[in-house]
Amino acid sequence: MTNGTWTIDDSDRLYNVSKWSNGYFKIDESGKLKATPNPKKDVGILIDDVIEDAKEQGLSLPLVIRFHDILRSQVKLLNRTFQKVIDEEDYGGKFFGVYPVKVNQMREVVEEIVDAGSRYNYGLEAGSKPELLSALAYNTNIDSLTVLNGYKDRDYLRLAILGTKIGRKIFVVIEKFSELKMLVELSKEYGVIPNIGIRGRMTVKGRGKWESSGGEKAKFGLTTSEIILAIEYLKKHKKLGALKLFHFHIGSQITDIRSIKEAIEEGSRIYCKMQKIGAPLEYFDVGGGLGVDYDGTNSTNDSSINYSISDYITDIVYGLKTVCDLENVEHPHIITESGRAMTAHHSCVITNIIGEIDNTKIEFSTKKKTGEHHLVTEMRQVKDLLDKSKNWQEAYNDSVKIKSDSIHAFKLGILELEERAKIETLHLQILKQINNLVPDEDFQTEQIAELENSLSGQYLCNFSVFQSACDSWAIEQVLPVVPLTRLNERPSKRSTLADITCDSDGKIDRFYDPDEGFKKTLSVHELKEGEQYNIGIFLTGAYQDVMGDMHNLFGRVNEVHVYADKHDPKGFYIEETVPGSSARNVLSTMQYNPEYMAFKVKRSIDKQVARGTIRPRDGVSLVDFYESCLKSYTYLS
């Protein structure tokens, strides 16, 4: 880290922006974060400007910003890269990507993806009946595919048949044998049969959080013996002609490119061998798994990937071609079901810091009192000695020891409350002094951890982790977090981020630092009186956007949909605003009746008015106030 003036390059390095952003976010000369939906052109959209426009339209923080251009750009990138690699490798098949709706089911997201993908015949994947209902309504391009995964009942299969009847290219992927029997029965009844796919159960697992999606003990897919039985079954019922696709999915966020190579090796052999025993396959579906480099380390960390989108595609095309050529089988069309990589970058959550919890700032007198407990005296001596001798190592050890002894003494009842407070205050003063005195490299790791823990504060953020970043709580997913302004100023302190739910798990305390690796605190700027300090949580467009829940009845967040516009003075316009849930919305989903609630409260107020304890004028405004709170946003204003 430089000792001189702090520049935006220092911030870029500290927050790793260039590494995780795929070029979609940069730091502006003015020290503000901007979105650059078209990374090649330098027109940027200052996130601060978007917040301002949103406020003008009545939407306060927390706020989800969707950059629809980024969504389009990712769809284009996937399709164009496939086309390029297919041309370069002289590959015989075509690419037919499908977007898996479960990754972000928001209508606007699905619509935008379908629209951006229409010229590439990019389709949709559904994994449940409601998702299939949306795919039937929105994937109207008859040249793109609709791939159906997940467990299926008769109605699910009837919907697939409906899709086939209206001319859609439907592929029903069989996850378990009984689905095949049901499908064959129903197709006899309705006189049409959708294309059939078979999901293979592979021995390869995608290393990382989702490795149990693959492997022999996976929840889905047919074993090799079941695949042979399925082919025989279809032959017997004269439906083998419908078996067009082989599918596998070894897990989401595949961190290591080796897993992809291995899966292609195994999968393409199964494909070829199925051909040889009579399956007229034409499509090879590699499922999802294309990962996102959330921490920006380009590694096999759970939150990272050690490959690029182009490495991924090259390995698929090249691997499949090699095996097919060896087996003398025609190159199949390739399908991918990438969801995370398509949507993660396009949305972010913006929240404001509403306050700070910092124990080191409390001023408490530690003056000597006659007859005080000797632990207090000892602690004071440690501090005096540190002032004089600068022997920090000894002071550190003693201070930690006395602090821990004092807790025991307090529990035994031999230390007064005021004495404990003095010891804690002195301990923090000592740690602060040591932290300022000693360069980082002289500490041992556990000392650094203790110092960081004791000295860092917490910034309180106006949002709920459970609603807006649930994977950071549920599976320790690392998401990039960056202050939106003052990035040309050195961040002078470190802080964990606590949300406003009454849940101690409601916090973000895992961040990546290029110098120190993963740590509990984020580098932040000192708060200024009267100035709002906003931070962004990025790469929330996949899963986070839709999986959140209403813990503490904090509801959906306000949303703006932004498009870049090079003719606009600020470089963008807000195409749509979607107000977040009001208190009455979330109460209604929990079976409350807001009208009845307002009525009951009004009746109680009226009673007090009748008794004369509340003045009639005040009674009216109390009723109005209760009703206006029912209508308002669930977050802090």
Ligand SMILES: *Cc1c(COP(=O)(O)O)cnc(C)c1O
């Ligand atoms: C979840 C899922 C996907 C999407 O995976 P990503 O890793 O988000 O690309 C694709 N296919 C199937 C069968 C899935 O279950």
